[in-house]
Amino acid sequence: MTEINRKAILAGASGAIGSSLLQYLLNDNNYKEILVLVRRKLSIEHPKLTQLVVDFSRLSEYSAEINGNAVFCCLGTTKSQTPDEHEYRLIDYQYPLDIAWMAHTNGAESYHLVSAMGADKTSSFFYNRTKGEVESDLKAVPFKSIHIYRPSLLDSKRSQIRFGESVLNTLMHLINPLLIGKWKKYRSIKADAVAKVMLAQSLNHQKGIFIHPSDHIQALSEVL
Numbered sequence: 001m002t003e004i005n006r007k008a009i010l011a012g013a014s015g016a017i018g019s020s021l022l023q024y025l026l027n028d029n030n031y032k033e034i035l036v037l038v039r040r041k042l043s044i045e046h047p048k049l050t051q052l053v054v055d056f057s058r059l060s061e062y063s064a065e066i067n068g069n070a071v072f073c074c075l076g077t078t079k080s081q082t083p084d085e086h087e088y089r090l091i092d093y094q095y096p097l098d099i100a101w102m103a104h105t106n107g108a109e110s111y112h113l114v115s116a117m118g119a120d121k122t123s124s125f126f127y128n129r130t131k132g133e134v135e136s137d138l139k140a141v142p143f144k145s146i147h148i149y150r151p152s153l154l155d156s157k158r159s160q161i162r163f164g165e166s167v168l169n170t171l172m173h174l175i176n177p178l179l180i181g182k183w184k185k186y187r188s189i190k191a192d193a194v195a196k197v198m199l200a201q202s203l204n205h206q207k208g209i210f211i212h213p214s215d216h217i218q219a220l221s222e223v224l
């Protein structure tokens with residue numbers, strides 16, 4: 001496919017980063033089709049948008065349809081939403097890897113994973129360890145390029161109000177200017193900024209594995 005006829009695969013299009021990314025992809029002339037993998041159909045309609053309603057626990061049944069140039073995985077959950085660790089691991093670890101292998105088998109060249117600050121497969125914390133493990137195992141999939149994004153606390157408007165997160169974001173707006181030097185990476189970051197950088201990185205021709213910490217994502221977003 002030529003650059004202007006690219007097809008994107010997006011999982012997690014209803015989340016904070018995923019919904020912003022979907023809008024960027026729909027408005028970008030380099031992509032002719034955006035395939036979203038969803039549990040239930042989104043209310044959005046667009047000539048470039050194809051919605052594939054899937055049962056993520058049976059992804060193999062849809063493997064032939066998971067094809068495109070670039071894969072964007074914004075899947076994720078929280079402990080409060082998914083208290084069961086087995087189910088949590090499916091969403092944050094298994095499904096992203098399943099999608100990666102299927103898309104690669106069907107010819108995808110790049111994979112873009114939203115991970116998190118603190119991802120570490122040796123961590124004693126389940127959340128950080130799970131993020132670290134999916135990052136580590138994703139690197140075994142032989143894509144031409146893999147981009148891993150590690151945002152800090154997301155500053156975004158969610159459809160579901162999370163009181164604790166809302167309070168923390170308000171506090172971070174006050175604290176962010178004080179976080180300088182090596183502490184800069186801990187500043188909260190807008191979901192829109194992460195999405196903008198993901199799109200841009202999908203259009204460069206670098207080969208390899210790239211880790212993008214939160215302050216790096218913020219810096220890149222400011223020049224786009």
